[in-house]
Amino acid sequence: MSAFLALGECMVELSSAGDGLYRRGFAGDTLNTAWYMRRLLPQDWTVGYATCVGTDAISDAMVSFLDGEGIDTGAIRRVPERTVGLYMITVEExxxxxxxxxxxxxxxMLAEDLKWLDGALKGREMIHFSAITLAILPPKSREVFCGALAKARKRGAIVAFDTNLRPKLWESPEAMRAGLTMGARTADIVLPSFDEEEVLWGDTDPAQTLRRYRDHGADLVAIKQGGGDLVLWQAQAGESRVQAQKVESIVDTTAAGDSFAAGLLAGLACGKTLADSAGQAMQLASRVIQAPGALVPEAVSGL
Known part of the structure; x- marks a missing residue:
């Protein structure tokens, strides 16, 4: 049996249910990717999620939710003195x-127990993390975390890195650039969004973005451009492009990049060509953004 693992933070989500009431859910960028991976990969793949939670009732509810969605929770570490993060969505106009x-x-505290982290990473064919995973860690822990991923990569795991930028999570722009560089150097597959690269690095075209991550040692780079063409580069095949699919009505872009990552990685894991995997990724993301919320079961139908 093959194994996929995503690492990061799953949070409690509070969204408006009307009349001053809020609906509770659970979400997070790498969790969203794992959720879609579970629905795209065959059953001879396990899909796990590695994170740390507390021992309180809301942590229990989160783990139960993941179990119910078919996501393996065996790599979740309990930290008695902590709990889980929470965010609230407010909609105005x-x-x-x-x-x-x-x-x-x-x-x-993802990188505070190295023995646990190494154990969680062992035996995985594919591992996924993001810049948000790094941003929530204390600065010194980022090096420990990436060191553990580098060991897993040497053992044969394919490591994928989504450069999801959340500037408010980092201590400074310099720390963010250093963190992204560290993450990219740890990965085989890098998934940047060009609009974010423009802001952080001052890139004027995708070629600059591609060159940077190629020089960091990536074997595959997939540069998303919103409604523009997807720019791909693979060490064995060079550069190519996939035309973006036209979307008539965009409802919610919350998990566009997360679902894209799942579509691409699942395709590659199943032995599809890069072009077919990228096409699947773009089709899935285009469906997801036409529905409310991050987790859209019907978006996976027929893929």
């Missing part, structure tokens, strides 16, 4: 804004 409470989040 159609615009979504987010308020976060994650000061006591156990996920910030």
């Amino acid at each position: 159609g615009e979504r804004s987010f308020s976060y409470w994650r000061g006591q989040s156990a996920a910030r």
